[in-house]
Structure formats: C-alpha cells, structure tokens
Amino acid sequence: MPFTALNSRMVEARIGPGQRLFSQRGAMLAYRGEVSFTPNLQGGQGGIGSMIGRRIAGEATPLMTVEGTGTVMFGHGGHHVHVVDLTGETLYVEADRLLAFDGGLQQGTMFMGSQGGVMGMVRGQVTGQGLFTTTLKGVGSAAVMAHGGVIELPITPQRPVHVDPQAYVAHRGDVRNKLSTALGWRDMVGRGSGEAFQLELSGQGTVYVQASEEKL
Amino acid sequence: MTGPVVHDVHSLPADDNVHAYAFSVELDGQWFLQKGKMIAYYGQIDFHGIGHGRLDRLIAGSFHSPLHAADWVVAEGRGKMLLADRAFDVNSFDLEDGNLTIRSGNLLAFQPSLSLKQSIIPGFLTLIGTGKFVAASNGPVVFMEPPIRVDPQALVGWADCPSPCHHYDHQYLQGFLGGLRAHTGIGGASGEEHQFEFVGAGTVLLQSTEQLMPELATGAVPTEAGVPGGGGHVPQSGSQLPQLPGNLGSLQRRFGL
Numbered sequence: 001m002p003f004t005a006l007n008s009r010m011v012e013a014r015i016g017p018g019q020r021l022f023s024q025r026g027a028m029l030a031y032r033g034e035v036s037f038t039p040n041l042q043g044g045q046g047g048i049g050s051m052i053g054r055r056i057a058g059e060a061t062p063l064m065t066v067e068g069t070g071t072v073m074f075g076h077g078g079h080h081v082h083v084v085d086l087t088g089e090t091l092y093v094e095a096d097r098l099l100a101f102d103g104g105l106q107q108g109t110m111f112m113g114s115q116g117g118v119m120g121m122v123r124g125q126v127t128g129q130g131l132f133t134t135t136l137k138g139v140g141s142a143a144v145m146a147h148g149g150v151i152e153l154p155i156t157p158q159r160p161v162h163v164d165p166q167a168y169v170a171h172r173g174d175v176r177n178k179l180s181t182a183l184g185w186r187d188m189v190g191r192g193s194g195e196a197f198q199l200e201l202s203g204q205g206t207v208y209v210q211a212s213e214e215k216l
Numbered sequence: 217m218t219g220p221v222v223h224d225v226h227s228l229p230a231d232d233n234v235h236a237y238a239f240s241v242e243l244d245g246q247w248f249l250q251k252g253k254m255i256a257y258y259g260q261i262d263f264h265g266i267g268h269g270r271l272d273r274l275i276a277g278s279f280h281s282p283l284h285a286a287d288w289v290v291a292e293g294r295g296k297m298l299l300a301d302r303a304f305d306v307n308s309f310d311l312e313d314g315n316l317t318i319r320s321g322n323l324l325a326f327q328p329s330l331s332l333k334q335s336i337i338p339g340f341l342t343l344i345g346t347g348k349f350v351a352a353s354n355g356p357v358v359f360m361e362p363p364i365r366v367d368p369q370a371l372v373g374w375a376d377c378p379s380p381c382h383h384y385d386h387q388y389l390q391g392f393l394g395g396l397r398a399h400t401g402i403g404g405a406s407g408e409e410h411q412f413e414f415v416g417a418g419t420v421l422l423q424s425t426e427q428l429m430p431e432l433a434t435g436a437v438p439t440e441a442g443v444p445g446g447g448g449h450v451p452q453s454g455s456q457l458p459q460l461p462g463n464l465g466s467l468q469r470r471f472g473l
Contacts, residue, residue: 006424009356009425010425025408026408029426030360030365030366031365036385037385037409073422075355075426077426078354078424078427
C-alpha cells in the first residue's frame with residue numbers, strides 16, 4: 001500500500017480489501033470509495049499488553065484504523081510529510097510524528113536507555129523523544145511529519161553524521177547514536193554557541209533531518 | 217542558490233505568482249481585494265472603500281449585496297500590485313463563464329468581471345462569470361474530481377458541481393461494544409465521523425491540512441424562514457444528529473453532569 005506524495009504536505013494512500021493502515025486521528029483530508037475510520041483503542045497493533053506498554057512509554061498517540069476499498073488523502077497541521085519506504089529495516093520515530101503507516105509493519109516501543117544507558121536517556125530528553133521511542137519494522141511504508149522540509153542524510157560506517165537534536169526527525173537502519181556534548185566554560189557563563197549538544201549517528205542507515213529547530 | 221531575487225516593475229510577473237506566497241497583479245482598471253491583503257505596489261493605484269459616493273454603483277454590479285461590501289476594497293489605477301496573506305499559499309484561478317464557491321476567508325481578490333454572491337451555504341461565497349481571482353490556502357491546493365468525501369476543515373471550495381451534502385460514518389458505534397463506546401466515551405472518536413460528500417461533475421478544491429484559515433465575516437444572512445444560516449428557527453440541538461462518543465447524551469442529563 002504505497003503512499004504517493006501529492007505535494008509537500010499531503011499524501012495519498014491506496015487501500016484494498018483485506019489491507020489496513022493506521023493513521024493519526026483526524027488526519028484524513030478526503031477519501032474516495034468505501035473506507036471506514038475506526039478509533040483504535042490500543043493505539044496501534046497488538047492486544048491489551050501492547051496498549052499498556054505504549055501508555056506507560058508515553059508513545060500512545062491516538063490512532064485510527066483505516067479499512068475498506070479506495071484512496072485516502074492524509075495531511076496534518078500544515079506540517080511537511082515525508083514518505084519512508086521500508087524494506088525490512090527498522091525505522092525509529094516518535095509516535096506523534098507518524099502521520100500514517102502500513103498495517104503490515106511491525107510496531108514496537110524501544111527504551112532509550114537500551115542504547116547507551118544513562119546517556120541514552122539524557123539523549124531522549126534533549127531530542128524531545130522522551131525515554132521511549134516507537135519502532136516500525138518490516139516491509140511497507142510510513143508517512144512521517146516534520147516542521148519544514150525533510151533532508152535525508154546517509155550514514156555509512158566511515159562517515160558518522162552529527163545532527164542538532166532539535167532538528168532530528170527519525171532514523172532507520174543499523175544505526176548507533178550517542179549524544180556528544182561540547183560544553184565549555186562559555187556555556188556556563190551564558191556565552192555558548194547554542195550548539196552544545198549534538199547527536200552523533202554512526203553505522204549503516206539514514207537519518208531524517210527537518211529544516212527547522214521547531215518541534216511538532 | 218544565489219541570494220534573493222530582486223524584482224523591479226518590469227521583472228515582476230503580470231497576473232502571476234512571484235513565488236508560492238505572493239501574487240503580482242498587472243493592474244489597468246479595477247480589482248477588488250479583501251481589506252489588508254495588498255503588501256506593495258508600483259505605479260498609481262488608489263484604494264477606495266466600497267460604498268462611498270461614486271463607487272456605489274459597483275455594489276449593484278459586482279456585489280449584489282451591501283452586507284459584505286464593507287470587507288472589500290477597490291484598487292483602481294495602473295501599476296503592479298502585490299498580494300499576500302500571512303505566508304499562506306496563494307494561487308490564481310481562471311473562471312470562464314463558470315461558477316465557483318469558496319470559503320469566505322480564503323478569497324483574496326477578484327476581477328470586477330466576476331460577480332460575488334453569498335452562497336446558500338453559510339460561510340461560503342460564490343463567484344459567477346468570467347475572470348481571474350486569487351485565493352489563499354493553508355498549504356498547496358489539490359484538485360479532486362467527485363465522487364469524493366472531504367474533511368470539512370480541508371475544503372477550500374468547489375466549482376461547477378452541486379453543493380455538497382453531509383455524510384456521517386458511525387459504523388464503529390454499532391453493536392454492543394460500539395454502544396458501550398458511544399455511551400461511555402471510552403475509546404474516543406476517530407475525528408472522521410463527518411465529511412462533506414460531493415457527487416456529480418465538477419472540481420473540488422482541497423487544502424493540504426485540516427487547519428482552517430480564520431473566517432472572514434461576510435455579513436449576516438437575513439433572518440428569514442427557509443434561509444440556511446438565517447437563524448430563523450433553531451431546532452433543538454442534537455436530536456437529529458447521531459450521538460458522538462464522549463458525549464454522554466441522555467445518561468449525562470440523567471445524572472446532571
């Protein structure tokens with residue numbers, strides 16, 4: 001069920017019988033055909049267990065299940081929308097940035113501390129991700145929202161990428177990230193450059209960066 | 217990328233977009249524009265409020281109603297005029313002996329060869345005739361052909377097709393669990409229970425987000441029986457509408473919540 005970008009802020013999804021997709025509640029702009037929108041109590045896939053997990057993790061954005069036959073147009077809040085096609089890798093993204101995603105993708109929650117312990121938790125605080133983030137795994141596509149346009153930066157083992165935590169949107173692939181700090185005495189006396197925290201991503205994959213430091 | 221483009225009176229486009237957020241009008245005669253949407257001009261242009269002295273006849277010719285004339289300004293003269301609205305996307309559209317209905321806050325300016333009327337749908341205006349008009353939208357405009365159902369907030373306008381009707385989706389409120397959901401509000405609403413449904417031949421204009429532009433008051437409709445939005449007879453609210461989750465309805469009243 002591929003998403004087609006109609007313009008920078010709107011995507012169209014084709015849905016057929018037996019397929020379903022999840023989207024943020026209220027993000028449908030228009031549709032053709034017979035499509036139903038059911039609020040999803042669990043906030044995505046899985047049973048009550050996954051729901052409680054997501055609630056505790058603060059990754060429980062109100063979602064709805066979209067089923068039926070037809071095409072649906074999605075857009076939300078005037079934010080730019082970027083379509084990510086996954087072919088087996090894992091996408092790490094905040095739940096409230098997910099506009100819509102394929103029902104065939106496996107949805108999970110990841111504890112930030114599992115990548116880098118305490119520093120991982122600090123990193124979550126700085127990037128606004130909190131202690132947990134949502135993972136999507138499998139084959140399918142997802143529409144991710146960002147403030148301003150999205151730039152894709154490839155990460156290769158030789159070339160780690162440094163990203164401003166506020167401009168970070170999502171990343172995918174086998175990527176390790178760590179927060180590097182460049183705090184000096186200037187920051188202590190309030191004469192810092194404002195770029196004291198950076199996110200260093202290394203490994204193999206892609207990082208998505210928005211052209212703005214404003215969060216959603 | 218080489219710095220900003222510097223325009224002068226000759227390099228400004230004639231009746232075309234300067235970029236996505238500004239529109240340049242080649243003025244030789246008259247245009248109508250919403251108050252406060254002109255951002256700059258070259259040449260000799262006068263701006264008059266409508267309804268003063270010699271412009272009174274314009275009201276009869278182009279507005280047909282004195283009610284919302286106060287929101288419009290006549291630009292008269294020669295030159296280039298730039299229009300913009302709070303960095304919303306701006307687009308121009310041509311009508312050829314056609315009709316187009318548009319949300320009142322979205323219409324920025326139009327040629328006097330078009331005539332502006334209030335739609336019978338409150339909050340919308342209808343343009344009839346031949347000419348060019350400029351409209352703003354939150355995000356680029358997408359054109360769709362009916363049959364289609366549209367989120368009420370994403371609708372900008374429609375052309376040449378019959379006026380829309382309401383469509384309600386409440387399938388998920390049926391059955392035992394649905395009833396429980398409708399009565400307790402547990403599970404919330406999908407926010408997509410209500411759409412506008414378009415059928416027939418024509419074009420529907422959508423903006424790319426459900427965030428509305430602020431409404432423009434277009435004058436009240438006369439209070440009269442049989443006039444939509446006229447406020448003649450207000451039915452008791454909710455008696456005909458399907459009950460929304462979170463709204464406890466009769467339970468709410470019974471317990472005095």
